[in-house]
Amino acid sequence: MAASEHVVEKAGNAKIVARSDVVVVGGGPAGFSAALAARREGMSVTLIERYAYLGGLASGGMVLVLDDMSNGPEVTVTGICMEMIERMAKVGACVFPPPEDRRTDWEAYHRWARWGVFDFRAQTKPQPILMAAAFDPDGWKRMSNEMIEEAGVNVRLHSWFSKAIVEDGRIKGVICETKAGREAIMGDVIIDTSGDLDVAAAAGAQFTHGSFIVTTVFRLGGVDTDATERFSQQEPEKYAEIDRQAKRVMGGSWDFWWLKTPLPGIVWCNCPHMAGYDALKVDDLTRADFEGRKKIYALVDYVRQHMPGFEKCYVVDVAPQLGVRQTRLLEGDYVVTKDDVLDRVHFADTVARGRDYYTPYRAMLPKGIEGLLVAGRHYSATETAQKMSREIPPCMSMGQSAGVAAALAIKGDGLLRHVSAVEICARVRAQGGDPGDIPSANAKIAETLA
């Protein structure tokens, strides 16, 4: 069949399976935080997720370091993100440097760098050790289940969002494809945390189509990390040559392609990176999965033969989800730019933050649609700005603020644009979050609400 041919579908009925004040679509870091935050403000909440677990890229994508959450010694992302870190740490599923080790010297660097908790943007060596957290993907799934259950959120896994129900410019609910057929979930406010802007795009919001490298993340077991670290410190040039060759074999990675995890002998490999794929296309997603797996096994063959400590390594698992960094990006009431991030612009309507940059409430509001909020990696930013501000902690900070904003709108006149950013920040603070005070030095303040 020619690619341009279409089948016309008849409109059908979808059974209404849930109604709640707030409906969150996407159970990744942003959605999990939004659902909890709205529930804590007294809302009934339904959280929809297509896969069999919560966590999105953090668990299913096996993205196993929470970073971009501190600015030098200041921990800038707290709230639900920090609760998750503390919960996982209590059951041995999370490791982070204690305050006395967050410093810049070779001793701290040698102890902590292989956990991925250094300032990866710093140009100097050694890079500073910061508050960041290495965690176990099943630890995330387990703790998010616990927290969501304790809070009384109505979770619907195995539900793939497919359609937005929009009437007179207001979103009223969503339709999901499930094993039981099409199901409708109705809500007063819908929060799109799908990462790919599925809901807002379906509802008619404006967006840009961004793209970035994709990665088939995996873990290796049977690694003697002490032996590899000793080798890298005692024979740095030999290590560097083998490391360079390993990167050539796999065809793309950051500087550190393997990092320690809370499980002894198991390392996290945030690679191989692959370019030229559009993560909204089935063909591209399929080819990327096939290509990534081939590269992983080529790398394993190489390091087994050449890298001290990796002689007996084996693949523990390849992440069940392809690592997708960027697809659709909202063009909301305000679009955050690269300069906003670099200049650390603090907006009059700042409601969330990451390392040292801020998110205005307007960047969560799709133009022309009422009742819909957007939080997470598809928020309203330019492609370049998103690449610098999309880590898990800032997405959780956005999610928490979106959940609070939804509750404030429902308690008010129902209109999201009537909610005050100051009130959002006050409620986020009351929940233990920290959207950031107006910075005193070195940051530009955006004065007006355009």
Ligand SMILES: Cc1cc2nc3c(=O)[nH]c(=O)nc-3n(C[C@H](O)[C@H](O)[C@H](O)COP(=O)(O)OP(=O)(O)OC[C@H]3O[C@@H](n4cnc5c(N)ncnc54)[C@H](O)[C@@H]3O)c2cc1C
């Ligand atoms: C390879 C890689 C490495 C990275 N490294 C780091 C790192 O070291 N540290 C860091 O902090 N960040 C890192 N990031 C960035 C970070 O993982 C993401 O930006 C972050 O997870 C975004 O969170 P989110 O909740 O917005 O989206 P996601 O994590 O993508 O979650 C979206 C959720 O929505 C669900 N969903 C999507 N569509 C639908 C639908 N139609 N119906 C129902 N559910 C749906 C998904 O299944 C998922 O659960 C990395 C990303 C990648 C890909």
